[in-house]
Amino acid sequence: MRVLIRSDASPTIGSGHIARLLPLARTLRKQGSHVAFVCRQLPGHRLDMLAAEGFETFALPQRYPGEDPQQAIESLLPWQADIDALAHALDSHPTFDWIIVDHYGLDYHWQTAARRWAPRIAAVDDLATRQYDVDLLLNQNLLGTPQAYASLLPLGCQTLFGPRFAMLRDEFCCPAIPIKPQAKRVLVNFGGFDAAMQTHHAMLAMAEFPELEVDFVAGADNPAWENMQALAADHPNWRLHSFVSDFYRLMTEADLFVGAGGGTSWERAALGLPTICIAVSNNQQANGEAMAASGAHVYLGPREQVSVEQLRQAIGFVAGNPGIRRSMAEHSRQLVDGRGAQRVAAALAGAVLQVRPATADDAQLLFDGRNAEAVRRWSLETGVIEWSSHQKWLAASLHNAQRLLLIAETDDGPVGVLRYDLRGLEAEVSIYLFEERIGLGWGRALLARGEAFAINHWPQLRAITAQVLPANQPSLKVFREAGFTQSACAFTRVLKDDSND
Incomplete structure (x- = not known):
């Protein structure tokens, strides 16, 4: 791709x-x-x-x-x-x-x-x-x-x-950082340019807390750089960075973050890093308010409305309150799990996903995929399949004109398996993803590509049906989003309407 x-x-x-x-x-x-x-x-x-x-x-x-x-x-x-x-x-x-x-x-x-x-x-x-x-x-x-x-x-x-x-x-798909009784280390960052000089304002607020170790990441092009250098020279617990190659490490070592409401909001949330947020642009305000409403951070408002004294009070309150910091960490981790880039990549790759018929050479791939615990948990038959039984099933499937066994693949390998069993003018579909692909949104793409293949293979096909376990909420959602009509845990997608023939 x-x-x-x-x-x-x-x-x-x-x-x-x-x-x-x-x-x-x-x-x-x-x-x-x-x-x-x-x-x-x-x-x-x-x-x-x-x-x-x-x-x-x-x-x-x-x-x-x-x-x-x-x-x-x-x-x-x-x-x-x-x-x-x-x-x-x-x-x-x-x-x-x-x-x-x-x-x-x-x-x-x-x-x-x-x-x-x-x-x-x-x-x-x-x-x-x-x-x-x-x-x-x-x-x-x-x-x-x-x-x-x-x-x-x-x-x-x-x-x-x-x-x-x-x-x-990738590193943000990780455990949460520990919440200490008293915050000891603070990380301050307001983006790569910080034209509004919020890092300098944070320095003025931090001057009241000599016990805190603070990393300020500002960028050498910051318009207040010389003033910040002078302030940092007077505070031995402060470190002013024009550039850091490992911002992630600084985040994992911090107990509190003070910064803007941009992209690092989600990095902080994935780590469970307690945050005091100030919006430095209009497009950050609504999200800052929404995250505060969800309990994920403390939002002080747009930069024009936040004084040095207000920021100083917020830092003192949050740094000394482990209950507030623990609550923010828990709520933020509920929002972000660190796998978003993989989900977006799956949505893009799903549009060009390739589907091919399975062959005897896929025996080991299908055996390992079907026996994965995450797949068996939601199968109608949850037991482990023996190799000899699997070989017989695969051989019979490949020679069954009423069965279509498909493997979906993308640039980096196989994604999942589709099985269609033809009964008259309808086919029942069964689908599973390989374990490392689960939870990334591949299911809808598999169903779309598989459907196109099945219609081309069986032109007479009028509908596709599926059975899903009641507790399998992800699969229920996938079939609904793929255009299937639900009746209890049975799904049907009508392909051709006989009344129009």
């Missing part, structure tokens, strides 16, 4: 868009996909960093003809000029399977035009303020809901809503 990512970074835009896409890009590459980034050469564009990590990169101009330099913000990006520049950059390059766009300034005009390079477009968003021409939309925030996008998306668009799709690095 070939994927192109369109996003930007600059002091005005921030680095959050690129930062939240990197875990997905790494996950896709690990699964065998080719991933490329295309960005404008704005100050702080991150293209060098992406290239150093091994991603293919394409550079677009810093400024387009006729563009007002005083209006160099995302909402005013001239989409046609961007498409023209993209055409020049991609000239003679192979097309892509997906284009992912994470940019507030590019709406359905750009998305429609970009289909010349890919048949599928995905958008990453958290505003719900414009029209989209996309095949998949991701909003990883708590307030991302179908209702918010009801009039903005085309029919048939797949949607991924909520923090379970928060795209985090």
Whole structure:
């Protein structure tokens, strides 16, 4: 699979868009996909960093003809000029399977035009303020809901809503950090640029707590850098970082985080790291409020409304209150499990998922997959299958004209198994995923691809049915979302209506 990512970074835009896409890009590459980034050469564009990590990169101009330099913000990006520049950059390059766009300034005009390079477009968003021409939309925030996008998306668009799709690095799929009786170490970070100088304000608030060890991660381009250096020199327990190569380690060593409401919100939640949050941009406010309402962090409000004294009081209250910190940790861990990037990657790969008939060479694969404990738990027959019985069953299945046994595969290997048993004009489907694929959302893609294969194999097919155990809520949900009609725990998907013949 070939994927192109369109996003930007600059002091005005921030680095959050690129930062939240990197875990997905790494996950896709690990699964065998080719991933490329295309960005404008704005100050702080991150293209060098992406290239150093091994991603293919394409550079677009810093400024387009006729563009007002005083209006160099995302909402005013001239989409046609961007498409023209993209055409020049991609000239003679192979097309892509997906284009992912994470940019507030590019709406359905750009998305429609970009289909010349890919048949599928995905958008990453958290505003719900414009029209989209996309095949998949991701909003990883708590307030991302179908209702918010009801009039903005085309029919048939797949949607991924909520923090379970928060795209985090692999290390955030981990145990929670311990909650100590008294917070001793604090981590402060307000993003890669911090144009609003909130790190400096946090320093002023922290000056009242000499007993706390504090790591300030600010970036050397921070407009208050010299003032912060002077403050840090007077506090032996403070460490001011212009760059850190292991931000994750600092997070795991911290007892309290003070920072913005951007992408690190989900990293903190996955770790169960108690947080005092201040929104540094408009798009962070709603999510900051929603996470506070869920008990996941303390939200003080937008930066313009938070004084140094208010921040000082909040730090003192939270640092000395283990019950508050423990409650935040528990609620935040309920929101995020660290597997969001894998779920998004599965949704993208599901669109190009390959399905093939099983062969005798798949005997071991099918044997191990069917006997996995997570699969047997929800099977109608939960016992362990013996190898000799399995061999006989497979041989009989492969020679049974009324049975279709399929294996779904993606770039990095097999995903799951589908079995269709034909009875008259209906076929009953049975489905399971290989153990490492469970919980990532592959089921709907398997059913769609399997259905297409079954219809082509049996043109006379009128309906597909399925039986699901009552307690198997994930499978019940998958079949409902795949268009099956439920009656108790039996599902039917009508393919052809005899009344129209």
